[in-house]
Amino acid sequence: MPTILSRAELNFRIFPIPALILAIAALAIAPPGEARSRNKRSRPFRSALLIEAETGQVLKSIRPRLRVIPASIVKMMTILLTLERVQEKSISMNDIVVTSRKAARIGGQQVYLKQGERFRLKELLKAVAINSANDAAYAIAEHVTGDADIFVEMMNDRARELGMADTRYVNVHGLPPNRGQPPNLMSARDAGILAQALLKFSIVTQWGKIKRAPFRGGKFILTNTNRLVGRFRGIDGIKTGSYRKAGYSIVATAKRGDLRLIAIILSSGHPRRRFQEAKRLLSWGFAKFRWYQSKASVSGRALTVKIQSGQKDRIRLTSMGNFRKLVHRGEVRNISVRREIPSFLAAPVQKGQQVGRLVFELRGKEMGELRLAAGESVDRLGFFQTLIRLR
Numbered sequence: 194m195p196t197i198l199s200r201a202e203l204n205f206r207i208f209p210i211p212a213l214i215l216a217i218a219a220l221a222i223a224p225p226g227e228a229r230s231r232n233k234r235s236r237p238f239r240s241a242l243l244i245e246a247e248t249g250q251v252l253k254s255i256r257p258r259l260r261v262i263p264a265s266i267v268k269m270m271t272i273l274l275t276l277e278r279v280q281e282k283s284i285s286m287n288d289i290v291v292t293s294r295k296a297a298r299i300g301g302q303q304v305y306l307k308q309g310e311r312f313r314l315k316e317l318l319k320a321v322a323i324n325s326a327n328d329a330a331y332a333i334a335e336h337v338t339g340d341a342d343i344f345v346e347m348m349n350d351r352a353r354e355l356g357m358a359d360t361r362y363v364n365v366h367g368l369p370p371n372r373g374q375p376p377n378l379m380s381a382r383d384a385g386i387l388a389q390a391l392l393k394f395s396i397v398t399q400w401g402k403i404k405r406a407p408f409r410g411g412k413f414i415l416t417n418t419n420r421l422v423g424r425f426r427g428i429d430g431i432k433t434g435s436y437r438k439a440g441y442s443i444v445a446t447a448k449r450g451d452l453r454l455i456a457i458i459l460s461s462g463h464p465r466r467r468f469q470e471a472k473r474l475l476s477w478g479f480a481k482f483r484w485y486q487s488k489a490s491v492s493g494r495a496l497t498v499k500i501q502s503g504q505k506d507r508i509r510l511t512s513m514g515n516f517r518k519l520v521h522r523g524e525v526r527n528i529s530v531r532r533e534i535p536s537f538l539a540a541p542v543q544k545g546q547q548v549g550r551l552v553f554e555l556r557g558k559e560m561g562e563l564r565l566a567a568g569e570s571v572d573r574l575g576f577f578q579t580l581i582r583l584r
Contacts, residue, residue, distance in 0.1 A: 236255070237461055237462055237463065237466040237470065238255075238440075238458050238459060238460055238461040238462075238466070238467065238470055239256065239259060239261050239440070239459055239460035239461075240255060240256045240257060240259045240261055240380065240381040240457075240458075240459040240460065241253070241254070241255040241256075241257075241381060241456075241457060241458050241459070241470065241474065242254045242255070242257045242381035242382065242384070242385055242455075242456070242457040243454060243455070243456050243457075243474045243475070243477070243478050244385045244389075244454070244455050245452070245453070245454060245455075245478075245482070245519050246388070246389060246392055246446060246453040246454060246455050247453065248519065249385065249386070249389055250519050252454070252478050252481075252482060253474065253477070253478075254381070254382075256381070257380060257381045257382040257385075258359055258380050258381075258382055259380055259381070259459075260359050260378045260379065260380050261378070261379065261380070261439070261440070261442075261459045261460045262376045262377060262378065262438060262439035262440075262460070263367060263377055263378070263379040263384065263434050263439065263442060263459065264367045264368075264377075264434030264435050264436050264439040264440075264442060265302070265325045265327075265366065265367040265418075265432065265433060265434035265435070266367060266379060266384060266432055266433075266434040266442055266444055266459075267362060267364070267365070267366060267367030267377050267379075267434070268321055268325060268330050268365075268366060268367060268432060268434075269384075269387050269388065269391055269431065269432050269444065270348045270351065270352065270362065270387060271321065271330050271333065271334060271344075271348070271365050271366070272318065272321060272322055272391065272397070273351070273387065273390055273391050273394075274337065274344070274347060274348060274351060275314070275318055275333055275337060276318075276391075276394045276396070276397075278337055279314075280394075284314065284336070284337060285314065286313065286314050286315035286318070287313055287314070287315065288313065288314040288336065289311050289312070289313060289314075290311065290312055290313070290314050290317055290332050290333065290336045291309065291310075291311050291336075292306040292307060292308055292309060292310040292311070292312075292328075292332050293308065293332065293335055294308045295331065295335070295341070296308075296328050296329075296331040296332040296335060297310075297328065299327045299328040299330075299331045299366065299368070300327065300368070301327045301366070301368050301436075302324065302325045302326060302327055302418070303326050303327050303328040303329070304320045304324060304326040304328060304329055304408055304409070304413055304415070305328070305413070306328040306329065306332060312332075314333065314336065316408065317329040317332055317333050318333060319400055319406065319408075319415070320408055320415055321333065322397065322400040322401065322432075323400055323401075323403055323406055323415045323416070323417050323418075324408075324415040324416060324417070324418065325418045325432070325433065325434075326415075327366040327367075327368055330365050330366040331365055331366060333365075334365040341364070341365055344365055345362050345363065345364060345365060348362040348365070349361070349362050352383070352387075355386050355387065355390060356386060357379070357383035357386050357387065358383070359378065359379060359380035359382065359383050360378060360379045360380070360383045361375070361377060361378045361379075362377055363375060363376065363377050364377065367434055367439075368436070369436055369438065369439075376438075376439075379459075380459075381457045381459050384444050384457045384459070385444075385455055385457055387444075388431055388444050388446065388455045388457075389455070391431060392430070392431075392446065392453070392455075397430055397431065398429040398430050398446070398448075399429075400430075401417075401419070401422070401428075401429040401430025401431055401446070402422060402428070402429035402430070403415075403417060403422070404416075404417050404422050404423050405417070418432075418433040419431075419432075419433055419443065419445065419468075420465075420468050421443075421445055421447075421468055421471065421472060425447060425472055425475065426447070426449065427447035427448045427449045427479075428445065428446070428447045428475075429446060429447065429448065430444075430445070430446045431444045431445065431446050431455075432444050433467070435464065439460065440459070440460035440461055440462060441460070441461040441462070441463065441464045441466070441467045442457075442458060442459045442460060442461065442467060443456075443457070443458050443467045443468065443471050444456075444457050445457075445458075445468075445471040445472075445475065447475050447479075449479050451484060452479065452482070452483065452484060452519075454474075454475055454478045454479065456471040456474040456475045456478070457471075458470045458471050458474070480522075481521055481522060481523075482519055482520065482521060482522065483519070483520065483522050483525070484517055484518070484519055484520075485517070485518050485519075485520045485525060485528060485553075486515065486516065486517045487515075487516045487530070487551070487553065487563060495509055495510075496509070496510040496532070496534065496565065497509050497510060498510060498534055498535065498536075498537065498538055498548060498549070498567075499536065499537040499538070500537065500538055500539075500540055500542060500571050501537045501538065501539045501540065502539060502540045502573055502574050503538075503539075503540030503541070503542065503571040503572065503573060503574060504540070504571055504572050504573075504574060505569075505571050508538075508542065508567055508568055508569055508571055509568040509569070510534070510548060510549065510565045510566065510567065510568055511565070511566055511567075511568040512563050512564070512565060512566070513545075513547065513563075513564040513565065513566045514563070514564065515563070516551070516553060516561055516562070516563040518553070518560055518561055520555070520560075524555060524556075527555055527556050528553060528554070528555050528560070529553075529554050529557075530551050530552070530553055530554075531551070531552040531553075531554060532549070532551060532552075533549050533550050533551075533552060534548065534549035534550075534565065535548065535549060538567070540571050540572065540573040540574065541570070541571060541572050541573045542567045542570060542571040543567065543570050544566075544567055544568065544569050544570040545566050545567065546566060546567045547564055547565070547566050548565055548566060548567055549564075549565045550562045550563060550564045550565055551563040551565065
């Protein structure tokens, strides 16, 4: 898989003093190209992934299974579980959440909740999604399960259900763990799986495209931590995360036309670089890929089949579903369609009866099929009708 940026592997050795002097002198007189090759910039992140949101098709990956500290990317699971409970109607967006003493004491990025302060669940969830509010995330977890630790167990259970094999949650907000506690861990692959699940809820992208929003009656302004919002066409989510040991991460999604992509950059060394690299991945994906779709026709002509001994001589074929495949734009011209349709069908024929298929091939390799069915029913000719036709 091609990389986004090249990486220099630096090998450190202890040289005797004379050898060290010679090495420095050799570097000083080395050709410019050679000097540059020894000082190539290392990749500005630890892991990266670009996927198509609907199918999860991987378009580019760099160490996608590397487990890193995700920081506030953790809150994606907090949001997902809450939305799923709302969907199940076990809780409501209009529930009143009362801020506990513990929630009010959570530090880091926050909306400065006060003990006893009351908000609708929807307001707090919006604060988590847009402003990455740690105190709001904790208050929500307590409201959903009564205890944040129980909510963490639920987070890990859901991660296993989704197949997030590289993930471990220890808290609901992604802040550094308490002393003696292991950190949260996640891979880019798992972040992609989680993003796909989260994007099934339209409210996520509705909030994800908001740059600023009032909170607490306008006394506090929620500011989107995703700096790509308003600066990159189609961007509408999802989550950023950072603290010193974790580095700077982002799970970004954008939609252009009917194509939605998810770009993940984990553990970048600089806050701006995560946005730059996510933007680079998304731009590359939109420039290089498109959906290839087909109907039950070839070269724009409807497909038909002859009927033997039927009330009709020929019927039209319809598709049983759709064929849709994400392909590299440059490969579209190399896609061919092979028809596997019988020369005739013997009546009777039932509408919806499978009668053939279209096989789609890319450079001779099968990439999928579209099953074909009879577009209408045809009864068999009776004895006297057959005699009349034979005359």
